[in-house]
Structures are given as C-alpha cells and as structure tokens.
Amino acid sequence: MKKMLSDALREYHGLREEIDKHLLGKNPEKWVAAFKKCLREEPTWAEGMIYIPLEWSLDFGETPELSLQKCIEVQNLACGKSWRLPTEDELDRALRTMKPSGFSLWKYYWSSSPWSGKEEGGNVVTYAYDEIGGLGSCSSNNSRFTKGQIYPCVRLCREKK
Secondary structure, three states, X not given: OHHHHHHHHHHHHXXXXXXXXXXXXXXHHHHHHXXXXXXXXXXXXXXXXXXXXXXXXXXXXXXXXXXXXXXXXXXXXXXXXXXXXXXXXXXXXXXXXXXXXXXXXXXXXXXXXXXXXXXXXXXXXXEEEEEOOEEEEEEEOOOOOOOOOOOOXXXXXXXXX
C-alpha cells in the first residue's frame, strides 16, 4: 500500500513540475488557455491531443454558398441530427491526419470558418491536394477554382456516437 501511495505521489509531483514549468515559462497565457480548455474537456491546439472523432457525410458535390443550409437540413432529415459544416481546422486535420474516404483530390471544400480577408467575406474554403507522402490541404477564400470547379464541394460532419 505504501509503495502504491509513493508511486502515485511521485507521478503527481512530476506532473506538477511539468505544469509549473509551462505556466511559469515562455508564453504562459497560451498554456493557461490550453489548460482551461482541457479542464472543460474541449480540444486544444496541441496536435498530439486526441480529438473528438468525426463522422463524415457523403459528398454533396459542388454547392453554392446560398444552398449550404439546405444541405445541412437534408442531411439532418435523412441521417439524424447534429450534422454541420466542419471548421477549417477540422477539414485540415481530416485531410492530413484522418484521411476519411470520400474526399476528392484537387477540389475545394466549404468550411464553417469565416473568412477574415479584407477584399471579400464568406467562409474559408479548403483545397485538398496530394503532397509527397500523403494528402494535404490549404485554405483560402479563392473565388477562382481549378479545372472547371464552379463552387466548393460540401462534406458535412458530426461527432461520432
């Protein structure tokens, strides 16, 4: 029993030292914000973190911005609730790390993230391309798409249950 308590205290002490090192080191505000998110069980900026698994819809194909809400309504009606456009980060993580089936290379996809560019509004679109060694993505609000693509494609997501 004493050994178990000693091991637990040693582990706790090491964890406290690691937390203190980050909170008292460079960029403490970044670590405080991440720690608060962790306590609320929200994903943080750390790429090594386990993210909430996502389920992906079929590809709705090229869709104008005015029809995005209709796609969400149709998917929620046909396949249950909670479907939504992915954020820019979720799309990027899916394309680079998760590699779900159904995404087409050399296509743009809608995200729910607002575009912050000065020249135009709307949502961020993410381009799926093939890097050396795997799928990649880059984000923009490009109104000129490649190879005859008129509008970005739509893939909806929701948390896996």
